[in-house]
Amino acid sequence: MTARVYSRDHVGSLEKGLQVMEILARHPDGLTLSDMALATGLTRSGSRRFLLTLVETGYATQSGRLFTLSPRLLTVARAWLQGATLWSHAEPVMRGVAAALNESCSAAVLSGEDVVYVARVAGRRILSVALNVGTRLPAWCTSMGRVLLSNLSKDELTRFLATATIEKRTAKSMTNRKQLIAEIAKVAQQDFAIVDGELEIGLCSIAVPIRDGSGRIIAAINVSTQSERFSAAEIRQQVLPQLRKAAKAIEDFASF
Structure with a gap:
């Protein structure tokens, strides 16, 4: 495995948040907190913070133990495609x-x-x-x-x-x-x-x-x-x- 080299301006937390979104996108039926921690390699507490931030900003929804992406992400994609x-x-x-x-x-x-x-x-x-x-x-x-x-x-x-x-x-x-x-x-x-x-x-x-x-x-x-x-x-x-x-x-x- 080749280690990735980042610039000084790289925002690691943003990268991890985007990774969480991409993983949710690949699992339309939803993932639990434990599933996300396993998929990302983050701690459960770290995964929880990212998931709850997505829920609070409207990019994900929570139903019981399951987290799924919300349709709001489609708005972003649609705006990009229209441009x-x-x-x-x-x-x-x-x-x-x-x-x-x-x-x-x-x-x-x-x-x-x-x-x-x-x-x-x-x-x-x-x-x-x-x-x-x-x-x-x-x-x-x-x-x-x-x-x-x-x-x-x-x-x-x-x-x-x-x-x-x-x-x-x-x-x-x-x-x-x-x-x-x-x-x-x-x-x-x-x-x-x-x-x-x-x-x-x-x-x-x-x-x-x-x-x-x-x-x-x-x-x-x-x-x-x-x-x-x-x-x-x-x-x-x-x-x-x-x-x-x-x-x-x-x-x-x-x-x-």
């Missing part, structure tokens, strides 16, 4: 991709160990993974995550994978860190990523980068489908060109 002109523009572009392929099209950014969905147009076919704006998924085993990770230097990627939680999601999940480094290097070279069955058996996705004016990858856009719908060759031939065209349209609009 994100790029994603407002991207949505109709993505809708065109989804309609042409009859599949889901999404965009995401990197946040910690995860990708966070910032825009999504659902296709007609329903997959068992429930995905919406704000959904977080592990970056290492998703197509958009690997595209975003391909923007890191080799040293940055090594540090990322050294601290990331990597565990088998399916029998096909690539969990060997050296193999992941090689796979992400391949993604950087070919400028797209395909992940088949590593997050969920039967779920296949392909992603391409969205770059700013300097060429830096700031987001990724993907199409997710059922493996039985497209072979690897078909997804390259039929989906990749449309994704690249959509990414170019989003990049052309953006004024970075």
Whole structure:
């Protein structure tokens, strides 16, 4: 494990409070004080202070022993999304991709160990993974995550994978860190990523980068489908060109 180095301006208590919120977000059925202490590594008294502060400020609710996030957090997310002109523009572009392929099209950014969905147009076919704006998924085993990770230097990627939680999601999940480094290097070279069955058996996705004016990858856009719908060759031939065209349209609009 590589120790994290913080600046003098780092506010540790704020980081811990945000960690508590993120953990609550991953447990919509609620967590007890003991659950939160175990998940965060905080003491029970420390966890209690953070949880009760969230309750008092309206970001969480308490029912008996269970703490859950409140809808107030959605207000913050909605305000951010309404101000994100790029994603407002991207949505109709993505809708065109989804309609042409009859599949889901999404965009995401990197946040910690995860990708966070910032825009999504659902296709007609329903997959068992429930995905919406704000959904977080592990970056290492998703197509958009690997595209975003391909923007890191080799040293940055090594540090990322050294601290990331990597565990088998399916029998096909690539969990060997050296193999992941090689796979992400391949993604950087070919400028797209395909992940088949590593997050969920039967779920296949392909992603391409969205770059700013300097060429830096700031987001990724993907199409997710059922493996039985497209072979690897078909997804390259039929989906990749449309994704690249959509990414170019989003990049052309953006004024970075």
